[in-house]
Amino acid sequence: MYKISANTSIIGKSVIYVPSCHSTNDYLNQLISNKVIEEGTTVVTSDQTKGRGQRGNAWECQADSNITLSCFLQPHFIEAKDQFTMNIAVSLGVYDTITSLYSSNVKIKWPNDILIDNKKICGILIENYLSGRKISNSIVGIGLNINQTSFNGNFPATSLFIETGKKMNLNYASQLLLENLDKRYHQLKNGEIDRLKREYYDNMFWFQEEGLFEEVNPDGTRERFNGVILGVNDYGCISIAKENKEVKHYAFKEVKHIY
Known part of the structure; x- marks a missing residue:
């Protein structure tokens, strides 16, 4: 299904597609434990059956309807105490993608959600592994609701289809997401922390309200x-x-x- 050819130098340079899996984060973790893989390797699935959110929360996802992927990164330049900067960069990459496809009232809600009109459209799960005072490896999991038509959870959720009434091409949306994540990761790597924080606050839900x-x-x-x-x-x-x-x-x- 997925034939992603994103114009990136790190994130998404190598894409592994699996038709179905419990969790792309878990799949990528298993992959890393079995062999050496290059930074930026991304696992994408059409059917994530047991997606995980923060602190063990579940992530609901209809098969063949949304973007569910995980990226392997090696941000050795980030100290353990500064782990949240990764969350900032990834959140902005997702924000950039959604606002490219739909621009009305999109906000980043601390710590790991993206909202449209107060309804959750994306969840982010970042698992950092430390070596001394630095991050050695990170697995960045993203669930972005694209074409899902309804939700059963106990919190308000939405998708781009619900907001626009139009089905979107998952390959194109995935490519756009990887390119935006790659751009933000390079900004983080280049030490543009102040710029990233400023943009994060500019688009943060309830900031200074x-x-x-x-x-x-x-x-x-x-x-x-x-x-x-x-x-x-x-x-x-x-x-x-x-x-x-x-x-x-x-x-x-x-x-x-x-x-």
């Missing part, structure tokens, strides 16, 4: 509060100014947007 949040207290209870997102700190935690002016930093699963 007041919104309703729910935090998880140490005893497991939950508490809602109004706050303003100030940004993301060096460790990838979201920084939120609460109504009492207190600024707190939250890791993933410690706070969520209520909308």
Whole structure:
């Protein structure tokens, strides 16, 4: 099905297509454990049966309808403490792709979702492997909803087909995605961190806007509060100014947007 010929120098230079697999991240991990593969090798499938999201969440995906792929990277230039910069670059690559195909109200929601009109259209799962103070290998998994017609999950989701009413060519969309990811990865590799962060904030959901949040207290209870997102700190935690002016930093699963 896939015959991708992306104009890239790293990501997508080598593409492996598998008709069906449990998870492209898992498939690529197995591939790496069995042999040496070149950086940028990308595994693509038409039918991901057990896709994984962040922290064990499932990713729903209709067969032959969406982009489900994983890329193998070796970002030795990134220190362990700066891991979130990879998330920024990848999020922008996906954002670039969606806005090329549909430009209305697309936002990057911390830490790993892309939204259209507050509905999730893409999930990103980045698994970093460390060697000392540096990242040795990264597997970047992306699930981008293209032609899916309906969703069964307990959160609002959408696809480009639902938004536009038009079926899209998966080969073309995949090629565009790989080219945009490759461009953003080169910016990261070239040390353009400030530029990437600036663009990330420019397109971040609720950045410097007041919104309703729910935090998880140490005893497991939950508490809602109004706050303003100030940004993301060096460790990838979201920084939120609460109504009492207190600024707190939250890791993933410690706070969520209520909308």
